[in-house]
Amino acid sequence: MKSGTVAVIGKANAGKSTLINVLVGEKVAIVSPKPQTTRDRILGVLNGEDFQIVFADTPGIYRRKSALSGLMMKRTEETSKDVDAILFVHDGHAGIKEDDIALMKKYAGLGVPMLIAYTKIDIMPKENIPADVKTLFEAGVTADVYPVSARKGQNLKKLVAAVAGLLPEGDALFPEDIVSDRSEKFMIAELMREKILLKYEKEIPHGVAIVVNTFEKHENGAYQIDLDIVCEKKNHKAILIGKQGQALKETASFARKDMEKFLGAKVFLTVYVKVREDWRDKAALMKEFGYSERDL
Numbered sequence: 001m002k003s004g005t006v007a008v009i010g011k012a013n014a015g016k017s018t019l020i021n022v023l024v025g026e027k028v029a030i031v032s033p034k035p036q037t038t039r040d041r042i043l044g045v046l047n048g049e050d051f052q053i054v055f056a057d058t059p060g061i062y063r064r065k066s067a068l069s070g071l072m073m074k075r076t077e078e079t080s081k082d083v084d085a086i087l088f089v090h091d092g093h094a095g096i097k098e099d100d101i102a103l104m105k106k107y108a109g110l111g112v113p114m115l116i117a118y119t120k121i122d123i124m125p126k127e128n129i130p131a132d133v134k135t136l137f138e139a140g141v142t143a144d145v146y147p148v149s150a151r152k153g154q155n156l157k158k159l160v161a162a163v164a165g166l167l168p169e170g171d172a173l174f175p176e177d178i179v180s181d182r183s184e185k186f187m188i189a190e191l192m193r194e195k196i197l198l199k200y201e202k203e204i205p206h207g208v209a210i211v212v213n214t215f216e217k218h219e220n221g222a223y224q225i226d227l228d229i230v231c232e233k234k235n236h237k238a239i240l241i242g243k244q245g246q247a248l249k250e251t252a253s254f255a256r257k258d259m260e261k262f263l264g265a266k267v268f269l270t271v272y273v274k275v276r277e278d279w280r281d282k283a284a285l286m287k288e289f290g291y292s293e294r295d296l
Contacts, residue, residue, distance in 0.1 A: 002051040004084030004167035005043075009058055009107055011100070014089045015119040015150060020044045020055045022150040023160060027262065028180040028187075029057045031194070043181040045174050051164040052172040056083060085166040086114040092147060093120040096132045101139045113166040114143045117159055122149035185215045188225060188259055192271075195255040196229065196240070199247070204239055207232040207280060209289040214270075222266040225259065229273045230289065232280065237273050248273065 008016045017029035021044070028044040046053045086107050090100060108114050116136075121129060129147050136145060146159045174181075182190075189210040196208050214226035231237055241248045248271060256269045279285035 001169070001172065002164050002167040003054075003170040003172050005054045005056055005082075005173070006085045006087050006163055006167075007056045007058060007083040007112075008087050008089060010089035011091065011103070012059075014091045016089045017057055019089060019117060019119060019148070019150045020057050022153070023053075023055065023156065024179050026179045028182070029190075045179050045181075046160065047172075047176050048160070048164065051167065052174065053160070053163055053167065054173050055087070083112060084168060085163060086110070086112050087117055087163060088114055088143065089117045089119055091120055092118040092129065092132065093124040095128070096135050101136065101141060104136070104141045104143065105139075108141065108143050115159070115162055115166065116141075116143050116145045118145050118147045119150060121147045121154060122152045184263065185212050187262060188212055188215065189227065191258045191262065192227060192229070192255045195251050195258070199251045199254070200239065204231065204236050207236060208240075209276075209279065209291075211289060217265075222268060223259075223263055224268050224270075226270040227272075229271060230276050230279065231273065232276065232278055234275055237275050240273050 008020060010016050017031045020029055021027050021031070024044040024046050029042050042057045044055045044057060046055065088104055088107055090096075090104070104116065118129070118132070133145050133147075144162065146155060146162060148155045148159050150156070180187075189212050192210045193208060196204075209230040211228040211230060212225065213228060214224055216224045218224065229240060231240060239247070240251075242250075252269055252271045256267050259267045259269065276282075276285055279289065
């Protein structure tokens with residue numbers, strides 16, 4: 001059988017996590033319309049009749065603004081060099097720019113087989129697709145381009161077959177019933193962070209870390225989950241909580257419903273908001289919250 005790891009690379013907001021979730025068939029990565037949604041390298045496992053593809057979802061490529069974002073970019077770079085293939089995800093709806101071409105050439109030049117998933121074709125003029133493919137070809141981008149829509153399921157089978165074709169022969173890397181390398185506790189924290197990204201505007205969501213203090217399953221099957229939302233400034237805490245705690249109640253309720261869906265059980269959720277000034281630029285705090293060099 002064909003088996004191997006595929007780094008999913010692309011700019012922030014290109015649709016990497018959405019594509020992986022759809023291909024794997026389960027939610028293994030959170031999604032939002034904001035950059036910096038994915039912070040960690042997360043594996044999603046797709047099993048076929050004669051292949052196993054292990055997708056490594058990576059943080060989106062963007063300019064470094066903090067020590068945390070610098071670490072995220074390092075994770076993306078390291079992942080791209082230690083895989084069997086690269087799937088470069090490009091937002092087709094955004095068109096083709098010079099820096100897009102430069103990024104594609106950069107990763108194609110690593111010596112790892114690469115394909116391009118040209119996404120969001122369901123929300124763009126179809127005549128733009130061949131024009132963009134021609135632009136890439138004339139610019140010297142030699143990787144095959146697969147126009148797809150994760151939301152509509154367009155051309156995904158062709159993309160999967162092409163990706164599987166790049167992988168070496170070998171045994172499966174994970175048991176068939178495994179869809180991700182991440183724990184339930186990790187996913188609970190990510191689901192909370194996803195709801196904050198969707199609920200709040202501007203910089204606040206990007207300065208948030210989630211710390212799960214209690215993750216217990218009772219004899220009746222229900223879960224007790226206590227967690228901290230850690231933000232960087234006191235005024236951010238006030239915004240997260242909202243007037244009479246209403247914003248936090250709504251966000252927690254939103255998150256709890258997804259947690260129950262993910263765990264398949266009742267969830268009793270307790271949420272606190274804490275302030276750790278500028279934690280994204282402090283190595284000790286980043287490590288405490290699960291972001292450190294050793295996780296690469």
